[in-house]
Amino acid sequence: MITIIIADDHKIFRQGLSRLLADDDRFKLLGEASNGKEALNLIWKEKPQVAVLDLSMPRPDGLEVVSSIRAAHSNTRCIILTMKDDIETVRRALESGVYGYVLKEAAYEEIAEAIVKVADNKLYLGRFQDNPNLYASCCEGQLTNREVEVLRCVVRGLTSRQIASELFISHRTVETHRQHIMEKLNIRTATGLAGYAREHGLI
Known part of the structure; x- marks a missing residue:
């Protein structure tokens, strides 16, 4: 309840x-x-x-x-x-x-x-949810809406397979998004991603 x-x-x-x-x-x-x-x-x-x-x-x-x-x-x-x-x-x-x-x-x-x-x-x-302008300021235009969703899931500690199930996308697509997120933000660790998400109001 x-x-x-x-x-x-x-x-x-x-x-x-x-x-x-x-x-x-x-x-x-x-x-x-x-x-x-x-x-x-x-x-x-x-x-x-x-x-x-x-x-x-x-x-x-x-x-x-x-x-x-x-x-x-x-x-x-x-x-x-x-x-x-x-x-x-x-x-x-x-x-x-x-x-x-x-x-x-x-x-x-x-x-x-x-x-x-x-x-x-x-x-x-x-x-x-799918408005292309939604995350323009909080992510400084760096991430797409889907990448923000994947980032939220990563910060929550979900595996790629769990993220794929939750977002109804393939495991390979999740891995691609994770790679793009890390490249765009130049962050390679889960701790770093969590810090970015917290700083930009995503968690």
């Missing part, structure tokens, strides 16, 4: 999502918050696997909460919920360290899918 907290200053939306999650036996809701300060206090207290955060909530906002969690090296993974559907905001969220980005217009099924994936240490960006 995946443990979750929700933070959103819109009470009706927050309560509605809370009821849906409470009725889903995959999840255990540990608490709700109406602003960033309450969200951080709840996260430090309950240590949820996933925090679902409103981008624009007050004191501090969603991305500031994510940055605080990341700075504290917390194991809580964050999903941003928002009405903003521009790629620049998605990129800023990714750089802050989010693992999921979901629009508030999404159906519950998509929010639930994002929670499940993020709890499994996977990135969920919905329809933004």
Whole structure:
């Protein structure tokens, strides 16, 4: 069962999502918050696997909460919920360290899918996932979207065969991507790749 907290200053939306999650036996809701300060206090207290955060909530906002969690090296993974559907905001969220980005217009099924994936240490960006401009700043234009996905998997300690299975590509393709990543970044060790990924907000 995946443990979750929700933070959103819109009470009706927050309560509605809370009821849906409470009725889903995959999840255990540990608490709700109406602003960033309450969200951080709840996260430090309950240590949820996933925090679902409103981008624009007050004191501090969603991305500031994510940055605080990341700075504290917390194991809580964050999903941003928002009405903003521009790629620049998605990129800023990714750089802050989010693992999921979901629009508030999404159906519950998509929010639930994002929670499940993020709890499994996977990135969920919905329809933004394959946007060619998504990683332009956080990777300085060096890596393709697929290479970033492979890099995330490498940093998680997955083998090439495990990465191939997770990304639905061949083992040989994974090896090619790994080679390209190392050549582009001029990094030859897993520790070095982990440091790069952390510096650029990929983990």
